[in-house]
Amino acid sequence: MTHVEHLDGPQPFDKSRNMAATAPKFLSVWDIEAYYGESYIVQGVSFDIHEGEILALLGRNGAGKTSTLRTIARMGDPELRHGEIWLDHKPLHEMRSHEASQAGIQLVPEDRSIIPGLTVEENLKLAQIAPPRGWSIDRVYDLFPRLRERRSQEGVTLSGGEQQMLAIARALCRDIKVLLLDEPYEGLAPVIVQEIAKTLELIRDQGITTIIVEQNAVAALKLADRAVILDIGRVVYDGSAKEVLEDEALRAKYLAI
Numbered sequence: 742m743t744h745v746e747h748l749d750g751p752q753p754f755d756k757s758r759n760m761a762a763t764a765p766k767f768l769s770v771w772d773i774e775a776y777y778g779e780s781y782i783v784q785g786v787s788f789d790i791h792e793g794e795i796l797a798l799l800g801r802n803g804a805g806k807t808s809t810l811r812t813i814a815r816m817g818d819p820e821l822r823h824g825e826i827w828l829d830h831k832p833l834h835e836m837r838s839h840e841a842s843q844a845g846i847q848l849v850p851e852d853r854s855i856i857p858g859l860t861v862e863e864n865l866k867l868a869q870i871a872p873p874r875g876w877s878i879d880r881v882y883d884l885f886p887r888l889r890e891r892r893s894q895e896g897v898t899l900s901g902g903e904q905q906m907l908a909i910a911r912a913l914c915r916d917i918k919v920l921l922l923d924e925p926y927e928g929l930a931p932v933i934v935q936e937i938a939k940t941l942e943l944i945r946d947q948g949i950t951t952i953i954v955e956q957n958a959v960a961a962l963k964l965a966d967r968a969v970i971l972d973i974g975r976v977v978y979d980g981s982a983k984e985v986l987e988d989e990a991l992r993a994k995y996l997a998i
């Protein structure tokens with residue numbers, strides 16, 4: 742287990758890191774600080790991810806998970822005032838949200854943001870309206886057969902699980918490199934959680950990198966390769982997901998499970 746101190750993150754400009762016998766990091770978040778107005782919320786968060794990894798970003802309610810995802814997606818709120826975010830050698834920290842999206846960051850927010858008045862298929866087509874496009878709608882339907890069955894149904898009338906599938910499907914329709922999922926299992930029955938987890942494994946098999954934020958920490962840890970735990974806007978753990986599952990004291994301290 743690695744307990745990480747503030748400012749102890751990776752150094753993107755340190756050339757010696759490139760000499761290491763490990764694969765280059767695909768997404769590097771380095772010492773990011775973000776604010777809502779004058780409220781200092783993301784307090785120097787650093788971590789990085791290899792391509793094709795699933796990372797569980799965990800922590801108690803209010804720890805700063807959503808704020809961290811929104812900062813990576815360059816939503817503007819919270820405002821990034823310090824630090825760097827690199828995706829495949831591209832400086833996300835210099836981008837606005839639409840540029841980050843074009844660079845391959847797709848955020849699926851907690852409310853899933855399905856567009857009312859549009860069918861399932863129209864929601865997917867809308868995601869493809871501007872280049873760069875990602876997966877074809879047929880490929881997405883192969884991954885989510887339930888969406889193919891419901892293609893003509895209005896998106897907001899789907900069940901909670903199907904709406905989550907649609908939200909993920911829509912992200913895949915854009916040219917995606919990193920999928921950011923905010924509480925995808927919220928309000929879903931265990932059997933649906935399992936179904937979505939299986940799909941996320943298939944998506945990983947296709948080489949897509951995922952950060953999953955979840956209150957259902959056990960489900961997220963079972964899926965993830967690695968875990969980062971936040972507490973009061975800082976990283977307090979960065980290590981293997983399996984270690985967190987096995988470390989009761991750590992879970993009790995930071996996850997209350």
Ligand SMILES: Nc1ncnc2c1ncn2[C@@H]1O[C@H](COP(=O)(O)OP(=O)(O)O)[C@@H](O)[C@H]1O
Pocket residue numbers: 777780782800801802803804805806807808809
């Ligand atoms: N729009 C906002 N304006 C001001 N403070 C916010 C806003 N959104 C979240 N916060 C505060 O930021 C902190 C982290 O919130 P959040 O990132 O949503 O945590 P988590 O997703 O881990 O539950 C909390 O103290 C929350 O009250």
Ligand SMILES: [Mg+2]
Pocket residue numbers: 806807808
């Ligand atoms: Mg949140």
